[in-house]
Amino acid sequence: MDLLNAVVALLNFVVIPATAYGAQLALGALGVTLIYGILRFSNFAHGDTMALGTGFVILVTWWLQSMGVTFGVLPTAFLALPFGIAATAAVVLLTDRSVYRFYRKQRAAPVILVIVSMGVMFVMNGVTRFVIGVDEIRFADGAKFLINANEFKQSTGLAEGLAFKASQAQTIVTAIAVVALLFWFLNKTRTGKSMRAYSDNEDLALLSGINPERVVAVTWIIASGLAVIAGTLYGLDKSFKAFNYFQLLLPIFASAIVGGLGSPLGAIAGGFLIAFSEVGFTYAWKKVATYVLPESLAPDGLAQLLSTDYKFAVSFAILIVVLLFKPTGLFKGKAV
């Protein structure tokens, strides 16, 4: 029995990584859910918007680094973030103008818009690969660790090390700030209120003089901002690879649906639920179990429920269970 070491191991391998990953998923799912609430379709291009935006951020980061500009202990990518968001928002608004608006005017069925977003996904995927390539890119600089595993071991005398990567701390702090800002915007400002009104009842909102094109444009800008931030944080924490961002689509959608499509609070809850289940199911619990259980009960194998290659299966299973038993999600999303 060694509870302290067990707690440290749990923090190190499960709680901290899952919290950071959950924050990244939540930011991604917020974008999906906002677009669903206002534009009423599932945007399949969201993963590739994240990839494209992160690509812009990486390019600006490289340019800043070549000019000798860095951001001290923080990664230079944070300086590049506003440029990345601006560029991505411009691309997305241009896409809306040239592609989506036509179908909106026609009041096309949501499934047609989903197929259209698939076309946009193709183009964005190609552009990302064209601009930045398919290779894995690491662009994190600045301080690496907030708490270093070895130093932690030495200073506490525990057998287990606790590593808290700077990228994880940055992810969590940024996510809290962004979410607070988003909720303030949606609940307190005039534009935010008009967005919520439009999402609740389109016809009523139009009658009260809300300009739909403006609401849509603001939604796209916010969604691309969220996508670029989520993508950059994910890239800083792990690494950037265009195809991985496409694959993030499934956990992101699962988060948004589990929380209830169209519900921002639900997207955040869903993101953390998916992240913790993914990490929990694929983590090898042997280490924690050996600390907690008496020696005779300690497991022989890795005590891993699923191999990490099946992490999609976890988000998928949660998705199916929620859809079967609570089809509008945990936080009462909308069903179009």
Place this chain on the structure above:
Amino acid sequence: MNMRNILLFAGMALLIVLEGSTTFGGLFGGSWNTALFILNFGLLSAIMALGVNMQWGYAGLFNVGVVGFIALGGLAPVLIATPPVTEVWTTGGVGRLIFALIVGAGVIALAITLNHRLRGKVRLVALCVTLIGGFFLYRALFDPAVEVIEAFNPATNSNLGGLGLPVLLAWPVGAALAAGAAWLIGKTALGLRSDYLAIATLGIGEIIIATLKNEDWLARGVKNVIGIPRPVPYEVDLQSSSGFIEFAARFGADPVVASTIVVKLLYAVLFLVVLLVLITASELALRSPWGRMMRAIRDNEVAAEAMGKNVTGRHLQIFMLGSAVCGLAGAMMVTMDSLHNPGTYNPLRFTFLIWVMVIVGGSGNNWGAMLGGFLISFLWLKVESWGPAGLEYLTSGLDPASPLREHLKDSAAHMRLIALGLVLLLVLRFSPRGLIPEK
């Protein structure tokens, strides 16, 4: 078939003939080998497009897990045609594995029964106990069996092998495997909204691919299965047969080239037979009362339900049929390559590209889907060579050593994603009913 459609198909045939016969300033390959490769690729794609068209065109079901059903069909040639690995067919190996799979299925069946019979809190507790207990029981039975199987001869086997039956038998089996998976996913997700079905199928596709990549006992995972038996003769056998050398000499052809062309032609004939059977069957079905009912359901579910049609049941039926056709195409593709390589199953290539084919060709129309299959395959394979050539021409003014030119040349392969995405967007916008619209 009216004049316009015949012309469209004739144009498509002309493109393939041109690819074989002329180079036309580098626009075409000028090799019958590549022309036949494109033809076979097109035949397979046309079959896949027919499958997706059944789901989307007839019934309006949005399936974005096509890659999973194709991959599952591709598993069949390995399980049916490769020689059995008799060494692992023991009680501790395959016997125990089959027992574990039966137990796993039993646990799920029990959970479903409990879900129907019980209500309230009791149901929740009973379900949790059954599923969690069942999971650990299954793993306890399953893991040792897998260890036994994977330990045998890892360099060439480490899987349970096949049944050693003729490979053509694997085609219907591949279709059946895909239909089975479609039944499972359809049962759970078809009653839900269209977006949810899309996400659910996206998920099942990813899971099937992950399973094929990681379950080495099944089909060696990413270690690939090579040398799957073929339904046509091998090129080397042809080259050493005196009859064939004489036959080639009569055309004045090199026996090596002739053998590869003959093999590709034989595959093309096999695939063409399957395609013709499928398109005849689908056309007959679409014109029958059943086809009219499907379209009625697609156009107005509520009205069709009010007329007493079983909407969910019909949806499940068409979802299984379409997936079976995709699985059939997957089995045929693996047979042609005689290679099972799950690493190549990319959703962009095997899901979204098939969707582009259906939409460009004309959703709801079998001939349209077929034409889309041929045309988009042709473009997909040709843009790969046109992209670099075009960039070479465009950047010829730049310094050959300039890094920009190097970068552009390296990324030119990704041109086809952009090109096909644009084709999809333009067709959806300006000709949403496709090249051959539904009547």
